[in-house]
Amino acid sequence: MDIEQRRRERLDRGIKIRSDGLYALMSWRELSYLTLPRLVLIVGILIAPLVMPSMYWQRVISIVCIYALLSLSFDLLAHFVGLVSLGGAFFIGVGGYTTAILNTQLGLPPLLSIPLATVIGAIICTLFLLPCLPLRGVYFAIITLMYPLLLIRVIEALDILGGTDGIVGIASFDNRWVEQYFIILMVLLFLFGIRRLVNLDIGLVFRAVKDNDQAVRASGMSITYYKTIAVFIASAMGCLGGAYLAHLYMWAGLSSFALDFSILPIAATVIGGAGTLVGPVLGAFILVPISELLRAFGTLRITFYALILLGFIVFRSEGIMVYGQRKYHQFEKWVKV
Amino acid sequence: MNDQPILQVQDVTKTFGGIMALNRVSFDLHEGEILGIIGPNGSGKTTLVNCITGFINLTRGKVFFRGKNITGKAAHKIADMGVTRTFQIMRPYYSLPAYKNLVIPLFSPRAKRTGGWRGGGKLGDRNTVSIDILEEMGFERESFVPYKMASTLPTGYLKRLELARCLSLRPEIILCDEVFSGLSMSEIASMVPLIERLQMEGITLIMIEHRLRELFRVANRVMVLNFGEKLIEGTPVEVMADEKVKEAYFGSEKVEEVTGYA
Ligand SMILES: Nc1ncnc2c1ncn2[C@@H]1O[C@H](COP(=O)(O)OP(=O)(O)O)[C@@H](O)[C@H]1O
Ligand SMILES: [Mg+2]
Numbered sequence: 001m002d003i004e005q006r007r008r009e010r011l012d013r014g015i016k017i018r019s020d021g022l023y024a025l026m027s028w029r030e031l032s033y034l035t036l037p038r039l040v041l042i043v044g045i046l047i048a049p050l051v052m053p054s055m056y057w058q059r060v061i062s063i064v065c066i067y068a069l070l071s072l073s074f075d076l077l078a079h080f081v082g083l084v085s086l087g088g089a090f091f092i093g094v095g096g097y098t099t100a101i102l103n104t105q106l107g108l109p110p111l112l113s114i115p116l117a118t119v120i121g122a123i124i125c126t127l128f129l130l131p132c133l134p135l136r137g138v139y140f141a142i143i144t145l146m147y148p149l150l151l152i153r154v155i156e157a158l159d160i161l162g163g164t165d166g167i168v169g170i171a172s173f174d175n176r177w178v179e180q181y182f183i184i185l186m187v188l189l190f191l192f193g194i195r196r197l198v199n200l201d202i203g204l205v206f207r208a209v210k211d212n213d214q215a216v217r218a219s220g221m222s223i224t225y226y227k228t229i230a231v232f233i234a235s236a237m238g239c240l241g242g243a244y245l246a247h248l249y250m251w252a253g254l255s256s257f258a259l260d261f262s263i264l265p266i267a268a269t270v271i272g273g274a275g276t277l278v279g280p281v282l283g284a285f286i287l288v289p290i291s292e293l294l295r296a297f298g299t300l301r302i303t304f305y306a307l308i309l310l311g312f313i314v315f316r317s318e319g320i321m322v323y324g325q326r327k328y329h330q331f332e333k334w335v336k337v
Numbered sequence: 338m339n340d341q342p343i344l345q346v347q348d349v350t351k352t353f354g355g356i357m358a359l360n361r362v363s364f365d366l367h368e369g370e371i372l373g374i375i376g377p378n379g380s381g382k383t384t385l386v387n388c389i390t391g392f393i394n395l396t397r398g399k400v401f402f403r404g405k406n407i408t409g410k411a412a413h414k415i416a417d418m419g420v421t422r423t424f425q426i427m428r429p430y431y432s433l434p435a436y437k438n439l440v441i442p443l444f445s446p447r448a449k450r451t452g453g454w455r456g457g458g459k460l461g462d463r464n465t466v467s468i469d470i471l472e473e474m475g476f477e478r479e480s481f482v483p484y485k486m487a488s489t490l491p492t493g494y495l496k497r498l499e500l501a502r503c504l505s506l507r508p509e510i511i512l513c514d515e516v517f518s519g520l521s522m523s524e525i526a527s528m529v530p531l532i533e534r535l536q537m538e539g540i541t542l543i544m545i546e547h548r549l550r551e552l553f554r555v556a557n558r559v560m561v562l563n564f565g566e567k568l569i570e571g572t573p574v575e576v577m578a579d580e581k582v583k584e585a586y587f588g589s590e591k592v593e594e595v596t597g598y599a
Contacts, residue, residue: 205444
């Protein structure tokens with residue numbers, strides 16, 4: 001009995017020391033200090049489609065969300081597990097073709113075929129990537145980049161899965177707002193879900209796999225196992241985006257394997273702030289609309305696009321979120337003193 | 338009473354390219370004992386630990402744990418069976434506080450199965466259990482040390498953290514690769530009782546050390562390696578009395594200082 005009591009007290013002290021956030025629950029002002037950024041983000045994303053001037057721009061928001069999922073997936077793998085993945089195109093393509101088959105062959109409605117394609121697609125992607133999990137750094141990146149190229153050639157050469165025409169006649173969403181908010185809710189769900197995940201004990205293991213895999217092995221844990229879990233989650237996000245995209249365009253084809261899906265998420269992560277999870281999502285919200293705006297400039301937009309990216313890398317290499325978070329917390333210190 | 342050795346190492350040979358790092362090394366380890374391994378730098382001690390724990394594949398030979406052949410098994414599977422090791426060059430998670438370093442091994446399948454060291458069967462809060470383990474390893478609970486980043490900890494604490502990582506798996510064997518090296522005399526003096534207590538708790542230990550005086554105090558048997566070969570094995574007294582060893586170590590505590598072998 002006595003021992004029980006003492007243990008609990010000790011635990012509390014431990015929490016006080018190790019959790020910077022506890023004091024924040026002491027007043028409404030401090031509570032709002034903590035929740036405000038989250039609230040702004042959630043409300044901002046939720047009302048984004050409502051303030052868009054046209055259906056075209058609402059469609060852009062949906063595309064942004066797909067890239068946001070891909071950026072989240074990249075950030076999770078690169079900065080929490082140590083796998084640099086260029087697999088965006090691979091995930092999008094596999095998710096797209098899977099939902100296309102589920103929808104056109106089995107007649108499943110989008111709200112059923114998308115979740116199914118997410119899981120089945122993630123299993124397929126994970127199985128493909130399983131042999132290269134021991135590879136590190138650039139080798140893993142190269143393999144993830146090669147798969148979409150390989151699949152394009154296979155589909156072309158064997159004329160399977162609709163060949164060069166792709167699979168047409170995929171059902172769209174019945175309701176425009178369901179279509180719009182489905183993907184927005186998914187982004188929010190995965191954003192906060194992944195943030196939660198990396199702060200759990202398993203998140204510590206992920207980071208340990210990245211920083212010090214020998215110590216993880218010495219702790220009796222299989223590195224490949226944890227990498228597999230992470231790759232499954234990351235490819236699920238990509239496949240979800242790909243499946244959604246297929247229903248959005250009512251088509252899945254070779255351009256689902258476009259390189260943009262692999263490259264833009266990296267740029268979004270650089271701009272938003274690597275390792276922050278929120279940053280890459282914000283990065284997607286900045287980069288994708290800009291690249292749409294620049295569409296009017298034709299091929300010249302690539303130049304602008306490159307310049308913006310260059311500027312970010314040169315002048316703000318830490319990314320918007322890292323910078324913003326620091327400023328926000330510095331402000332807080334000033335209030336306290 | 339079971340006479341079977343807990344660990345049997347048979348003719349273990351390891352070559353790196355042309356270098357023979359280990360040449361037909363055999364020994365038995367009995368449950369509950371402390372086996373000291375000494376030898377000059379480069380004599381293959383760390384390589385032996387790596388071979389036993391599966392961190393490198395051995396060229397020839399066999400390793401048995403409780404009669405089961407564990408040769409060539411994956412490192413994490415061997416650790417999962419309870420054969421753990423410390424690293425001579427410490428490998429903490431530098432970006433994490435000391436107590437979070439232990440949350441990771443406490444998350445392992447073995448710790449979940451065994452409840453971890455002192456876990457009492459159930460692992461409710463890994464943070465609490467890890468601080469309990471750290472306290473046993475000499476991290477003062479009331480101080481800030483358990484909450485400090487591993488990157489700011491001095492060598493002495495990092496060595497203890499290495500041991501604590503093994504302990505959090507509730508191990509059967511710990512292979513300690515030079516846990517005393519780099520420590521001051523007083524730090525070593527404070528760690529010797531720790532080692533003795535681990536033995537009393539029923540953990541079997543292999544200790545690789547250069548500090549002969551402290552090693553001979555705790556070790557039941559000592560094995561001497563030289564150029565990858567086993568020179569002699571016996572009680573500390575026997576080993577001290579041996580001519581070859583005497584020649585190498587007489588009047589000196591540190592192998593590095595011995596001109597003949599370094
Ligand atoms: N990974 C490796 N590659 C090549 N040679 C190695 C490797 N590891 C150890 N060696 C060699 O094996 C020999 C034994 O090294 P080691 O086991 O570290 O010695 P000790 O721990 O006794 O000081 C040394 O000659 C060393 O150079
Ligand atoms: Mg060594």
